[in-house]
Amino acid sequence: MRSIYLxxxxxxxxxxxxxxxxxxxxxxxxxxxxxxxxxxQNDITSSTFFKENVGDHVLFxxxxxxxxxxxxxxxxxxANWLIENPGFVxxxxxxxxxxxxxxxxxxLGFRRAQSxxxxxxxxxxxxxxxxxxSYGKERPVEICSVERCYSKNRRAVTILxxxxx
Amino acid sequence: MRLIWCGLLTLCVxxxxxxxxxxxxxxxxxxxxxxxLKFAVPAFEAENLGAKKIAAEISRVVAADLTSSGxxxxxxxxxxxxxxxxxxxPVRFPDWRAVNAxxxxxxxxxxxxxxxxxxxxxxxxxxxxxxxxxxxxxxGSTQAVRRMAHKVSDQVYERIIGExxxxxxxxxxxxxxxxxxKRLKRLAIMDxxxxxxxxxxxxxxxxxAPRISSDGKKVLYTSWETGFPQIYLLDVETGRRKRxxxxxxxxxxxxxxxxxxxxxxxxxxxxxxxxxxLMELSSLRSARLTSSPFIDTAPSFSPDGRQIVFESDRxxxxxxxxxxxxxxxxxxxSFGKGRYGTPVWSxxxxxxxxxxxxxxxxxxGVMRIDGTKERLLSASxxxxxxxxxxxxxxxxxxxxxxxxxxxxxIYSVDITGRNLxxxxxxxxxxxxxxxxxxx
Numbered sequence: 129m130r131s132i133y134l135x136x137x138x139x140x141x142x143x144x145x146x147x148x149x150x151x152x153x154x155x156x157x158x159x160x161x162x163x164x165x166x167x168x169q170n171d172i173t174s175s176t177f178f179k180e181n182v183g184d185h186v187l188f189x190x191x192x193x194x195x196x197x198x199x200x201x202x203x204x205x206x207a208n209w210l211i212e213n214p215g216f217v218x219x220x221x222x223x224x225x226x227x228x229x230x231x232x233x234x235x236l237g238f239r240r241a242q243s244x245x246x247x248x249x250x251x252x253x254x255x256x257x258x259x260x261x262s263y264g265k266e267r268p269v270e271i272c273s274v275e276r277c278y279s280k281n282r283r284a285v286t287i288l289x290x291x292x293x
Numbered sequence: 294m295r296l297i298w299c300g301l302l303t304l305c306v307x308x309x310x311x312x313x314x315x316x317x318x319x320x321x322x323x324x325x326x327x328x329x330l331k332f333a334v335p336a337f338e339a340e341n342l343g344a345k346k347i348a349a350e351i352s353r354v355v356a357a358d359l360t361s362s363g364x365x366x367x368x369x370x371x372x373x374x375x376x377x378x379x380x381x382x383p384v385r386f387p388d389w390r391a392v393n394a395x396x397x398x399x400x401x402x403x404x405x406x407x408x409x410x411x412x413x414x415x416x417x418x419x420x421x422x423x424x425x426x427x428x429x430x431x432x433g434s435t436q437a438v439r440r441m442a443h444k445v446s447d448q449v450y451e452r453i454i455g456e457x458x459x460x461x462x463x464x465x466x467x468x469x470x471x472x473x474x475k476r477l478k479r480l481a482i483m484d485x486x487x488x489x490x491x492x493x494x495x496x497x498x499x500x501x502a503p504r505i506s507s508d509g510k511k512v513l514y515t516s517w518e519t520g521f522p523q524i525y526l527l528d529v530e531t532g533r534r535k536r537x538x539x540x541x542x543x544x545x546x547x548x549x550x551x552x553x554x555x556x557x558x559x560x561x562x563x564x565x566x567x568x569x570x571l572m573e574l575s576s577l578r579s580a581r582l583t584s585s586p587f588i589d590t591a592p593s594f595s596p597d598g599r600q601i602v603f604e605s606d607r608x609x610x611x612x613x614x615x616x617x618x619x620x621x622x623x624x625x626x627s628f629g630k631g632r633y634g635t636p637v638w639s640x641x642x643x644x645x646x647x648x649x650x651x652x653x654x655x656x657x658g659v660m661r662i663d664g665t666k667e668r669l670l671s672a673s674x675x676x677x678x679x680x681x682x683x684x685x686x687x688x689x690x691x692x693x694x695x696x697x698x699x700x701x702x703i704y705s706v707d708i709t710g711r712n713l714x715x716x717x718x719x720x721x722x723x724x725x726x727x728x729x730x731x732x
Contacts, residue, residue, distance in 0.1 A: 191610075193565075228694070229634040229648050229655075229677050230724070231547045232604065232611055233559065234515075234522070235567045235588040238544070242565025259523045261544070264561075266499050271473040273674070273695035287426060 148200075173213050173289040178259070182209045187284040190278075191245040193230070193239035195247055198219060203244060206286055207251035216288040220244045222262040223285070225267075225278035230264060237262030296401060300534045329366040330395050330453065332359060335373065337400040337412070338380045340674070344376070344410075347438050348402035351412060354442030358460045359449060361486065361705075368394050376471040380413065386422045394419045398449055410435045414445055414477025426452050431538055439488060440731070447730065450704075457684035460485055463728045464511050464689065465503045465529075466681075466703060468492065469721040473699060480514060482529065485682075489717040493527060494534070502724050503677070505529075506554040509728035513537070513548040513557060524548045524559060526574070539572065540579045551594050557599055558582070558592040569603055582616060583623065593637045594618075595662075602626075602636040604644050604663075613647060615662065626664035634648075635678050637693065638662075644708070646679035646688050656688045659708060667727055680727045689716075691723040 170186075171177060180182060182204065186199035195203065210218060222237030241260035249255045270277035333355045338350040359365040375388035381399035400414035401466055411432045416425040418548040429448055432440045440461055447458030468481040468490075480493040492498060492533045493512070501522075503514040511636050512527040518536075527534040541547035543563030549573075550557055561570045561581075567588045572579040583589040585607050594602040601618060604611050614623035627633040631651025638645055644659045649669060656672035657679045675693040682688070686708060692715075693701040701723035706713040716722075 146397070213646050226675065226699075228650075229604075229611075230561065231591040232588060232634050234501075234546055234605075235562065238567065239565045239588070246565075252627050259521075260565075263499070263517075264501075266476070266478075266501070270335045271697040271699075272699075273699060 133261045139149050159204075175216065177178045178206075178213075178216075178286075178288060180207055180268065184208060185283045186285070187279060188240055188282040188284070190225075191236065193222075193236060193243050195243055203247050208252050210227045210253045210257075210286075211247065211251075214254075214257075214258070216225055217290045219287040219289045220248070220258065220260045221285045222260065222282055223267060224265045225281040225284050226265045226268065226273065227278060228265060234264035235261050240282075246285065248286075253254070255265060297663065300310060311675045316463070325722050327606055331366050331368055331393055332356075332396040332398065333351060333370075333373065333389060333448075334359075334398045335370065335375075335377050336452065337402050337414075340380075340401050340403040341405075343443055344402045344404040347404060347435065348400075350404060350438055351442040351445065352400065354439055355446045356451065358443060358446035358486065362454075362483075362716070363707050364450075364454060365396075368392055377492070378485065383408065384417050386417075389417075389419045396425070396449075396453060398445075399661065403436055404526075408435045409433075410441055412445060414448070416449055423451060426511065434708060439484060440537055443484070456686060458730055459687065459727075460680040461731050462679050462683055463509060464504075464725050465493070465505045465728065466725045467500060467503065467723045469723060470496065473697065480527065481722075483718075487718045490718070497652070503527075504701070505726045506550045507552050507726040507729055508554060511554065512726070513550060515548070517547045522546045522678040525564075535570075536701075537574070538577055540570070540577075545570070547592070548588050549593055552596055552598045556598075558594065560590040560592070567587045569573070569601070570614075575667065578622075582618065582620060591635045595638045596640055596642045602638055604634045604636060604647075613664075614652070626702045627660065628666075629667055637679050638679060639681050641685035646681060648677040648679065648690075656689060657706065659688070668710065670706045670708070670712055671704065674702070675700065678724055680725050682727055689725040689727060691725065694725070 183202050186202050188235040220241040222241030224233035224236045244256050245260050268278045294558050334352050337348040337352040339345040346459045356367045361365050370392040372392045374391055375385045397417040397688055400412055403411045413430045415428045418425045431444050443461035460474050462485045463482050465482050467478050469476055469478050471477045471705040477496040479496040480500050480503050481490055482589045483490040499517045501515045503512045505512050510529055514525055515522050516525050519648045522544055524537040525534045526537050526641050543561050545559045545561050548557050548559040556573050558571050562565050567676045569589045569592045570579050587605055587607040589605045592601045593600055602617055605614050611634045612625055613627040613633045613636045614625050631649050633647045633649055635648045637644050646659050649658045650657050654672045656669045657676050658669040660667040671691050674695040676690055679688045679690045687705055689703055691701045700721035703716045703722050703725050
């Protein structure tokens with residue numbers, strides 16, 4: 129699994145090098161995700177890197193909370209990065225699309241978050257670092273009322289809650 | 294954040310004139326109202342100069358209240374034949390019959406220098422040519438003119454319809470602003486007609502599903518104030534709120550008061566499993582009411598406090614179940630096509646209101662507590678979250694429009710399915726919870 133993560137990192141570096149705008153701002157090498165800002169994404173230990181390059185979320189089918197193969201692969205990569213970067217505390221946030229009642233969707237969000245948490249723990253991430261929460265249908269990322277948007281809103285997001293410990 | 298109530302309204306029976314004992318005007322409501330009762334409200338008489346504006350306002354509010362119920366239709370003053378000068382002058386019944394009025398409300402309004410407002414009023418049955426019940430007198434503050442008007446409306450409604458009233462009541466709800474993906478939500482309270490709105494919380498957190506206590510003094514709601522959903526208890530008058538400490542390390546949400554306001558029920562999430570708990574607020578002693586590996590949520594008490602109705606996906610999708618608070622096996626009551634959620638027990642005890650999802654639409658419906666006689670009262674892109682009027686006659690709910698600019702508003706509908714209408718509010722609003730008729 130580590131190879132997958134390295135693969136992602138290498139891919140990113142290649143992309144970054146070909147960036148015509150440069151993108152390498154000034155700044156010291158921070159180990160903290162939040163300090164890495166400005167010089168940005170090429171700090172492979174930053175939360176920004178995690179979000180933008182490792183991938184911070186997985187998607188679900190309508191009214192489901194089980195992880196499909198795509199989600200599992202994504203979580204394998206997440207798990208490896210999280211193990212490599214033990215300083216972060218992790219909150220897994222479950223969300224639902226707007227096609228459900230408020231309370232049920234809140235419950236569904238919890239189930240989605242729980243599925244991700246259990247998978248990450250099974251992959252070796254310490255359960256002590258993990259918390260879950262649900263926003264139900266309250267925080268969509270896409271705001272249209274068609275499946276194109278709904279499919280992106282049915283998600284669980286891995287949030288790196290605090291900087292290095 | 295303090296809400297001001299300027300003195301309790303006092304109500305007393307006034308004038309012992311001859312009255313009709315068996316109010317013949319009363320309309321009996323069964324399945325669907327036939328024709329709204331036509332009524333006339335001539336501008337209330339101001340007994341002193343200072344009361345003029347207030348008298349006019351009260352008569353307009355009374356007319357609007359009655360009309361909003363869908364059970365009454367106002368006869369415009371332009372059609373009046375009788376020109377009333379004083380409250381005491383006799384009613385010329387033929388003049389009112391000629392314009393087809395069935396009921397007439399007359400009133401006189403007095404104010405004094407110290408801010409006291411007094412309203413005397415009488416209700417007449419025009420066809421029978423008699424006064425309906427005794428004259429009434431209400432006293433209150435000139436700061437609470439609309440409340441005074443709602444009290445008058447309540448009396449008229451109660452006498453003519455023969456059911457408990459609901460106009461002098463308030464509704465807690467969520468006031469929304471901002472784009473769909475960054476929505477700000479604040480608790481607010483308003484009169485039943487959307488007026489007199491006041492915020493109860495700031496808008497720095499997401500708050501959901503407020504539930505008002507049966508005495509109207511407290512509100513339970515779910516907030517992300519700490520970053521994680523939690524149950525809060527808010528005092529309506531002081532605006533003070535506190536977290537409700539729920540058991541263990543799970544997350545509690547979807548709370549609701551028992552009719553005694555001493556106990557609450559809520560959903561409790563632990564390791565992805567969601568069950569229903571009962572808790573006594575004073576001792577924080579709790580009892581687990583369901584223990585299934587499924588989503589059990591949205592519990593609501595029966596008015597006698599002995600049972601709850603809730604939704605569960607234990608059958609494969611959302612359905613409604615009834616369970617005694619002493620525990621046992623939940624009994625499924627919904628069997629129609631589609632999904633059923635957010636059940637709320639009627640204050641009369643005979644019906645359950647719910648949100649139904651079927652064929653890609655969401656509607657509000659009612660069924661008897663044994664699951665029979667299901668009727669859908671509304672349907673749209675997204676209707677949800679019913680709440681009952683104190684008399685169990687009207688239901689309010691949220692309706693959200695579709696699309697990127699989609700926003701919720703609050704609608705009301707008679708339990709017959711008639712008179713579906715939006716409340717006129719200045720901002721998007723959701724999750725209404727209807728409080729009691731004020732004392």
